[in-house]
Amino acid sequence: MKTITLINGDGIGPEISEAVVKIIDKAGLEINWDIQTAGADVAEAEGSPLPDRVINSIKKNKIALKAPVTTPIGKGFRSVNVQLRKDLELYANLRPCKNFEGIKTPFQNVDLVVVRENTEDLYAGIERMVDKDTAESIKIITRKASERIADFAFKYAVNNNRNEVCAVSKANIMKFSDGLFLECCRKISEKYPNIQYKEILVDNLCMQLVQKPEKFDVLVLPNLYGDIVSDLTAGLTGGLGLARGANIGENCAVFEPVHGSAPDIKGQNKANPSALLLSAVEMLKYIGEKDYADKIELALLKTLKESKILTADLGGFASTSDFTNEIIKNL
Ligand code: NAI
Numbered sequence: 001m002k003t004i005t006l007i008n009g010d011g012i013g014p015e016i017s018e019a020v021v022k023i024i025d026k027a028g029l030e031i032n033w034d035i036q037t038a039g040a041d042v043a044e045a046e047g048s049p050l051p052d053r054v055i056n057s058i059k060k061n062k063i064a065l066k067a068p069v070t071t072p073i074g075k076g077f078r079s080v081n082v083q084l085r086k087d088l089e090l091y092a093n094l095r096p097c098k099n100f101e102g103i104k105t106p107f108q109n110v111d112l113v114v115v116r117e118n119t120e121d122l123y124a125g126i127e128r129m130v131d132k133d134t135a136e137s138i139k140i141i142t143r144k145a146s147e148r149i150a151d152f153a154f155k156y157a158v159n160n161n162r163n164e165v166c167a168v169s170k171a172n173i174m175k176f177s178d179g180l181f182l183e184c185c186r187k188i189s190e191k192y193p194n195i196q197y198k199e200i201l202v203d204n205l206c207m208q209l210v211q212k213p214e215k216f217d218v219l220v221l222p223n224l225y226g227d228i229v230s231d232l233t234a235g236l237t238g239g240l241g242l243a244r245g246a247n248i249g250e251n252c253a254v255f256e257p258v259h260g261s262a263p264d265i266k267g268q269n270k271a272n273p274s275a276l277l278l279s280a281v282e283m284l285k286y287i288g289e290k291d292y293a294d295k296i297e298l299a300l301l302k303t304l305k306e307s308k309i310l311t312a313d314l315g316g317f318a319s320t321s322d323f324t325n326e327i328i329k330n331l
Pocket of ligand 1: 012066067068069070071072073081240256257258259260261262263264265270271272273274275313
C-alpha cells in the first residue's frame with residue numbers, strides 16, 4: 001500500500017481533507033496517509049509552524065497532499081507554504097485551468113496552464129525596514145531558476161500536446177530581474193522548435209485574460225505574477241473552489257489547491273472540496289494510479305454537470321458533506 005503524507009492544514013483544511021480522503025477510500029484505493037499537522041497551532045505547541053517531522057515525512061514518502069495553511073498577514077511567522085516549497089526545492093507550481101461542464105462562466109473554451117516559478121522572486125523573503133518610514137523587499141531572479149522553470153514549461157507543453165508557451169514579465173520596467181527571466185525563457189525556447197514561443201507583459205496579459213482567455217495555452221511566470229495570475233485564471237472557470245495545483249521538484253511533489261484556508265467559512269460545512277480533490281486527482285496520475293484518478297475525476301465532473309447538489313461558491317446550497325456524498329454516489 002502506498003504511503004502519502006497528508007497535511008490537513010487549518011481553516012477549511014481539515015473539512016476538505018476529510019472529504020477527499022473519504023472519496024479516495026470509497027473509490028476503492030487504499031492509501032496509508034501519514035498525517036502531519038502544520039501552522040499556527042503547531043507553532044504554539046512545537047515552536048515552529050513547519051517542524052522538521054513534516055519535511056522529513058515528505059522527503060521519505062516523496063509525495064504529499066496538502067490542504068491550505070493560514071499565514072498571519074503583515075506580522076508573525078513566514079508562510080508555511082512558501083517555506084515548504086523552498087525547503088523541498090519544489091521549483092515548479094503547476095495550475096491548470098479548464099472550463100467545467102455545468103459551471104456557467106462568461107467564458108467558454110478556456111484551457112490553459114499556469115506554470116509559476118516557486119522558489120524565488122519577491123517570495124525570497126528578504127525584507128527589512130530601512131528606517132521607520134521606509135520598507136524594502138528584494139526581488140531575486142536567478143539564471144538557474146529561470147532556465148529550470150522555462151524548461152519545465154516547455155517539457156510540459158511537449159508531454160501534454162500543447163502548442164505554445166508564453167513568457168510573462170514586466171521587463172519593460174524591471175529590466176534586470178524580469179529581463180533575465182525573459183532572456184532565459186528565450187534561450188530555452190530554442191531547444192523546442194515545435195512549440196511556439198511568445199512573450200507578453202503581465203498587465204496586458206491580465207486585460208487579455210478577461211477578454212479572450214481562450215487565446216492562451218501554457219503561461220510561464222516568475223513567482224509573484226504567477227501567484228496573482230493563477231487566482232485570476234481560477235476565476236475564469238468557476239472560482240477558487242475548483243482550482244487545482246501541484247508543486248513539483250526533482251525529488252518530491254506536493255499537491256495542493258490554489259485557494260487558501262478560507263477562514264470566513266471555516267467550520268461551517270460549506271467549503272467546496274473540489275480543488276483539493278482535483279489536486280489529489282493530479283497526484284494519483286503522477287504516482288501512476290490513472291484509473292482511480294479518472295474514476296474520481298469523472299464522478300466530480302458528473303456532479304458538476306448535473307448541478308443538482310453544489311456548494312455555495314458554485315451557486316448551490318449543499319453542504320460539504322452532501323456534496324461529498326453526491327460525488328461518492330457518482331463514482
Ligand atoms: P482564500 O483562498 O482562503 O479565500 C478567498 C475567498 O474564496 C474567501 O471568500 C473564501 O471563502 C473563498 N474560498 C476559498 N476556498 C474555498 C473553497 N474551497 N470553497 C468555498 N469557498 C472558498 O484566500 P484568503 O482569504 O486571501 O487567505 C486566507 C488564508 O489562507 C491566508 O492566511 C493566506 O495566507 C492563506 N493561503 C494559504 C495558501 C496555501 O496554503 N497554499 C494559499 C493561499 C492563501
